[in-house]
Amino acid sequence: MNASPSSASAAAPFVVLDFDSTLVKVETLDALADMVLSESVEADAIRTRVARLTDQAMAGDIDFGEALKRRLELLQLTRTHVEALADRILGELTPSVRRNGRFFAENADRIIIVSGGFREVIAPVAAELGVAPERVLANDLIYDDEGRVTGVDEANPLSREGGKAEALKALNLPGPVILIGDGWNDAVMKQAGVVDRFYAFTEVVRREPVVAAADAEARSLDEVLHAEGLSGRWSFPRSRMKILLLENIHPLAVQRLREEGYSVETLKGALDEDALIERIRGVHVLGVRSKTNVSARVLEAADKLMAVAAFCIGTNQIDLEAAADRGVAAFNAPYSNTRSVVELAIGLTVTLMRDVVDKSAAMHRGAWNKSATGSRELRGKTLGIVGYGAIGSQLSVLAEALGMRVVFYDVVERLALGNARRLRSLDALLAEADVVSLHVDGRQSNTNLMGPQQFARMKPGALLLNLSRGHVVDIGALAQALGSGRVAGAAVDVFPEEPRTNDDPFDSPLMGLKNVILTPHIGGSTEEAQEAIADFAAERVLGYLNRGDTTFSVNLPNVQLADVTGGHRLLHIHRNQAGVLAAINRVLADAGLNILAQHLKTDEHTGYVIADVDRDYDRALLADLKAIPGTLRFRILH
Numbered sequence: 001m002n003a004s005p006s007s008a009s010a011a012a013p014f015v016v017l018d019f020d021s022t023l024v025k026v027e028t029l030d031a032l033a034d035m036v037l038s039e040s041v042e043a044d045a046i047r048t049r050v051a052r053l054t055d056q057a058m059a060g061d062i063d064f065g066e067a068l069k070r071r072l073e074l075l076q077l078t079r080t081h082v083e084a085l086a087d088r089i090l091g092e093l094t095p096s097v098r099r100n101g102r103f104f105a106e107n108a109d110r111i112i113i114v115s116g117g118f119r120e121v122i123a124p125v126a127a128e129l130g131v132a133p134e135r136v137l138a139n140d141l142i143y144d145d146e147g148r149v150t151g152v153d154e155a156n157p158l159s160r161e162g163g164k165a166e167a168l169k170a171l172n173l174p175g176p177v178i179l180i181g182d183g184w185n186d187a188v189m190k191q192a193g194v195v196d197r198f199y200a201f202t203e204v205v206r207r208e209p210v211v212a213a214a215d216a217e218a219r220s221l222d223e224v225l226h227a228e229g230l231s232g233r234w235s236f237p238r239s240r241m242k243i244l245l246l247e248n249i250h251p252l253a254v255q256r257l258r259e260e261g262y263s264v265e266t267l268k269g270a271l272d273e274d275a276l277i278e279r280i281r282g283v284h285v286l287g288v289r290s291k292t293n294v295s296a297r298v299l300e301a302a303d304k305l306m307a308v309a310a311f312c313i314g315t316n317q318i319d320l321e322a323a324a325d326r327g328v329a330a331f332n333a334p335y336s337n338t339r340s341v342v343e344l345a346i347g348l349t350v351t352l353m354r355d356v357v358d359k360s361a362a363m364h365r366g367a368w369n370k371s372a373t374g375s376r377e378l379r380g381k382t383l384g385i386v387g388y389g390a391i392g393s394q395l396s397v398l399a400e401a402l403g404m405r406v407v408f409y410d411v412v413e414r415l416a417l418g419n420a421r422r423l424r425s426l427d428a429l430l431a432e433a434d435v436v437s438l439h440v441d442g443r444q445s446n447t448n449l450m451g452p453q454q455f456a457r458m459k460p461g462a463l464l465l466n467l468s469r470g471h472v473v474d475i476g477a478l479a480q481a482l483g484s485g486r487v488a489g490a491a492v493d494v495f496p497e498e499p500r501t502n503d504d505p506f507d508s509p510l511m512g513l514k515n516v517i518l519t520p521h522i523g524g525s526t527e528e529a530q531e532a533i534a535d536f537a538a539e540r541v542l543g544y545l546n547r548g549d550t551t552f553s554v555n556l557p558n559v560q561l562a563d564v565t566g567g568h569r570l571l572h573i574h575r576n577q578a579g580v581l582a583a584i585n586r587v588l589a590d591a592g593l594n595i596l597a598q599h600l601k602t603d604e605h606t607g608y609v610i611a612d613v614d615r616d617y618d619r620a621l622l623a624d625l626k627a628i629p630g631t632l633r634f635r636i637l638h
């Protein structure tokens, strides 16, 4: 952006906005064409000609008045069509316009809509945004007695090439004027000298010649407001905030984050530490799944990072403390794939009990091996669940419903569901269980939780399931226990070393062993779970970016916040040390700011203060807040 106003104290400018593809996502004539032509046999041909004329006019290739006339001739519009579009036009507001309603409400008397479009269609949008009818400069349609459109009022300058400049000039605005528009007829206003600054608006459509003729490109209204120091002042524009999503995160998340105006980049696979260090500069939010390690080194290189979102349950791949130390919030989706893991664990248990996988593989080789030897029912067998959290306890319920007896072991006190019995040690569980299923989290101290000694303590012929984390099981020891027949079978979904993408090779000592099912970390990989995760984690990210809400953060104090309605919201993350709140309030009081609402929440290491204040502030205030000893991060929302 290089089109900033000459001085911060300059008078607030008049803001002139184009309508089609700027205030709304559509081109009026294209939308009308769709309506008129919905039943015409020549629809496609006519629609193409109308869209082509619109494009040519907007790119400055043909005369605007001529293009308008030709499009109206092609279309045979009626009043009913125009009214129908006016009825639904509010649903077409451009996202950044919709979310900046407050800017319009507060500046309505300085906003002018100048458009080659039609007054009837623009009127509902102007009313919604609080722009008075006399500040809407637009074309007037002329109808015949039967309500057919016969043309536009040619006395209105907007019906002609260059008409926007003429109409705006006639207003004689007393002060600087900025223009936001997407078309060549907007660029012409800049060339005619009737506006001081022209922003080529590219949220809906990007036209190269228009961008080239503009003072700056604006990918959203927020960017203009930011550059001009209008409403919200230093709240950073969303379109310039970069969200990087790795590991094939579900497109629903991408869509949700883009809808809210953020810039989103995606990568299919995970990145190793060095590659991530390369990519992390300039990234405001990083989205990962289980495979990307967000280490202290990565966080060190992250110059702009505000949040890391794990689009999964486990967060052992993120250095949560190092993140909190930098005021970087971490989130996950703790319940969205729980059920998927549980269903797979049940299915795998049946499959192991009946030796289905080896029997099936034999049949694919042409061998018919009908036998009951070693095949058993689930009913009446004892399932030992290690880690009775969300997944473990849900598995407990389903397993009991299938007639299994359930025992569990957890390091913390957990409510035993149904008839499940809590055991006081892992060893006690191993001694009793016919099937051992691991559902602990991936904390480092769980490395090799199941090693040679633990396998030796399992009941001979018992089965092992690991759908938690690869490092929880000593794979070499498991291979031995399987080889010796001590463990009769295993289903393993997670591995100490997992390929970063589907194109990378997999290798493991478990390959080729009898009654061993290997799955490529798909416990949470169902369509339902991935959609639910995308929705949940994206909402956590949006809550944090848009409101400062840290609900469900796994490393910062959780504070649930409503939208910012009036004034400004100051967000201050700091080390949990004495005197920070007092210092913040002293700075705010010295600046004469009235605090409308304030929250403070701390955990052992970190404090989070949110202050909603009721008036504008001086930039010096920001420096003072950042300078408070212990400050980790500070930001402002409006």
Ligand SMILES: NC(=O)C1=CN([C@@H]2O[C@H](COP(=O)(O)OP(=O)(O)OC[C@H]3O[C@@H](n4cnc5c(N)ncnc54)[C@H](O)[C@@H]3O)[C@@H](O)[C@H]2O)C=CC1
Pocket: 313, 314, 315, 334, 337, 338, 341, 386, 387, 388, 389, 390, 391, 392, 409, 410, 411, 412, 414, 439, 440, 441, 442, 446, 449, 467, 468, 469, 493, 494, 521, 522, 523, 524, 525
């Ligand atoms: N295979 C896959 O695709 C998936 C794997 N997971 C893994 O499953 C893990 C568990 O998920 P949730 O049940 O949602 O987590 P959770 O946090 O609700 O439960 C984990 C439980 O394990 C307990 N625990 C930790 N260490 C223990 C130990 N040494 N001995 C006994 N108990 C111990 C904890 O106290 C807690 O109750 C996740 O952390 C993740 O690593 C989660 C989803 C999908």
Ligand SMILES: O=C(O)C(=O)COP(=O)(O)O
Pocket: 289, 290, 291, 311, 312, 313, 314, 315, 337, 521, 522, 524, 525
């Ligand atoms: O949710 C978890 O913790 C998982 O292990 C699932 O990981 P994924 O998203 O499939 O890489």
